[in-house]
Amino acid sequence: MFFHISKAIQGVAFFLTSLLAIQAWAAPDAIAGKAKAQVCSACHGENGISTVAGTPHLAAQPPLSIFYQLLQFRDQRRKGGSMEAIAATLSEQDMRDIAEHYSAQTPPSPLAGGDATKISQGQKIAQQQYCSSCHGAQLQGQKHVPRLSGQSTEYFVTQLRNLRSGARADMDGTMASAARSLTDEEIEAMATYARSLP
Numbered sequence: 001m002f003f004h005i006s007k008a009i010q011g012v013a014f015f016l017t018s019l020l021a022i023q024a025w026a027a028p029d030a031i032a033g034k035a036k037a038q039v040c041s042a043c044h045g046e047n048g049i050s051t052v053a054g055t056p057h058l059a060a061q062p063p064l065s066i067f068y069q070l071l072q073f074r075d076q077r078r079k080g081g082s083m084e085a086i087a088a089t090l091s092e093q094d095m096r097d098i099a100e101h102y103s104a105q106t107p108p109s110p111l112a113g114g115d116a117t118k119i120s121q122g123q124k125i126a127q128q129q130y131c132s133s134c135h136g137a138q139l140q141g142q143k144h145v146p147r148l149s150g151q152s153t154e155y156f157v158t159q160l161r162n163l164r165s166g167a168r169a170d171m172d173g174t175m176a177s178a179a180r181s182l183t184d185e186e187i188e189a190m191a192t193y194a195r196s197l198p
């Protein structure tokens, strides 16, 4: 009996310590983040709009999404583009500051004149497959779910294929199951649709 109580108290104490640890973080600082993001701009662009193929835009992405992706790279659960090595040099405060900076940047401009058939096919699939229930009505992202609107089609296609095959592990398995039944043609259509959104 005593054993159980002391275990329970230990548990509560651990919980409280974790809470305190969370509160010990300073509020994310976008100005500090801008300075810390200098090293990122070579690939992700000065204002988070990348001009390098295969490198995602970070502008206007939800801060939690950027933060969680950086944690995943740091912990080697996600790999690619040397991001594991880069994320390993950042503290969690750096990650939060940088995320705050990029999330406040102007989103990528929508691509006008994309293939209209693919766009409407992509829109239909996004509704049927409930992509917008997580990624937002305009696929603008929310909380830990990344923004898809305006993202480069090449990046979108590669990532969605990797999530489908499991080559890219996702944090909770929800995205892998959302991608499982998609064909290459559907992925292409959704990428074109997302690229056309503001």
Ligand code: HEC
Pocket: 036, 037, 039, 040, 041, 042, 043, 044, 054, 055, 056, 058, 065, 066, 067, 069, 070, 079, 080, 081, 082, 083, 086, 090, 098, 146
């Ligand atoms: C050498 C080029 C390069 C540099 C420098 C770089 N990145 Fe990246 N980053 C990439 C590439 C390429 C990817 C895509 C990786 C993949 O294929 O999965 C990526 C992916 C990301 C992602 C995932 C975004 C998403 O929507 O999935 C985040 C977040 C990120 N980088 C943040 C940063 C930050 C913050 C820095 C600076 C501290 C930085 N990167 C520096 C090339 C770079």
Ligand code: HEC
Pocket: 056, 125, 126, 129, 130, 131, 132, 133, 134, 135, 144, 145, 146, 147, 148, 156, 157, 159, 160, 169, 170, 171, 172, 174, 175, 178, 179, 182, 190
């Ligand atoms: C249950 C919620 C949910 C649903 C439904 C969902 N997604 Fe996702 N999606 C996520 C999360 C969370 C991530 C981040 C994955 C991770 O690293 O854990 C993600 C990541 C992605 C990425 C990679 C973006 C990037 O910047 O790295 C693409 C592309 C994507 N989703 C497309 C889609 C499409 C298309 C659909 C509909 C077929 C869809 N998603 C449905 C939650 C969802």
